[in-house]
Amino acid sequence: MAVRRKEVRSVVVLYPKGDFFGDDETDELQMAIMDEAAGxxxxxxxxxxxxxxxxxxxxxxxxxxxxxxRSRNGE
Numbered sequence: 466m467a468v469r470r471k472e473v474r475s476v477v478v479l480y481p482k483g484d485f486f487g488d489d490e491t492d493e494l495q496m497a498i499m500d501e502a503a504g505x506x507x508x509x510x511x512x513x514x515x516x517x518x519x520x521x522x523x524x525x526x527x528x529x530x531x532x533x534x535r536s537r538n539g540e
């Protein structure tokens with residue numbers, strides 16, 4: 466698993482680990498973000514401390530998640 470999850474009160478923290486180059490690990494990151502959004506979560510943190518690199522596809526996934534949260538008045 467490339468993305469670990471932790472919940473602290475109303476804030477969900479996702480911990481992507483490794484390299485994200487648009488393959489299965491990037492799909493897993495997108496699913497993790499969108500699953501939280503679909504569940505109604507409005508407060509999400511991506512802790513990228515253990516993420517070594519992201520290509521443009523993975524950055525796009527993060528930006529779509531950001532746009533999703535902003536459109537729902539999330540942060």
